[in-house]
Amino acid sequence: MPELPEVETYVRELEPELTGRTITAARVFWSRTIAEPLAEEFPARIAGLGFDTFERRGKYMLLGMSDGSTLIVHLRMTGKLLILPSEREPDKHTHVVMELDNGLTLHYNDPRKFGRIWLVPDRTTVLAKLGPEPLADEFEIDDFGARLVGRTAPIKALLLDQRLVAGVGNIYADEALFRAHIHPGRAGGSLTPDEIERLHAAVRDVLAAGIRRRGSTLGGSSLQNYLRPGGLPGDFQNEFLVFRRTGQPCLVCGTPIARIVIAQRSTHFCPTCQPAF
DNA sequence: ATAAGGCCCTGACCGC
């Protein structure tokens, strides 16, 4: 599940591969992957453009093109943007192929088909609703706390809301709440100033750790596997303290990790380290 | 304004 650390890893690893490269042609096999422009216009619009800049905002990849437009990619659940030899045939889950001028191609592959690609003159429209960038100075404790005042929704659900803070998904929300010793079902507005400070720090710490380990690749199901542009996995799954550890002993206190559902998302926590009250 | 639920998708998994 690509979240902020996985997308950051993508941007960092794509930059050396794509800097100076030009897209010579593109093909779209599943038109709904292209959010903008119309899918049938996408190949003609992107052909001839070069890659200039490489940035990330929340879970969005921002690839600045040579005409000033931005190729925005959101991988959602199972999206991958793979760098492959041009002779590689697209498989059944490859929805967009972009040919490069050096004999390589970019394959957008996504079994769930939830991911979206935009090619837009102005990136701000797509990103308009995002909250602060959690690893930047703009993510401030006081503002974070102010946004929680009066909120009755579970703090886990609020962390998943990209308007509160951008880039946190199911994995890193659970890991941050554990590190902050906060029960995921607590009402957002019930957090004390000390808890808000701990959670603010935990969100930053866990995202930074995820980036250092180049993201999380979930084992077992090939479906949900996040893979880096070269096809390699990340390492952060080996540092999970609660995520998908249901029934296994808490690494701090030994209590079996519990699983509940919050906001239609599986949620993992330690009942001892993260008491409800 | 906020909260909650449905929807999009399809491979994995389960029970018979």
Add this chain to the structure above:
DNA sequence: TGCGGTCAGGGCCTTA
């Protein structure tokens, strides 16, 4: 072996 049913899950949309 095969089949039907259920589940997961980010962001967007609708409903209350």
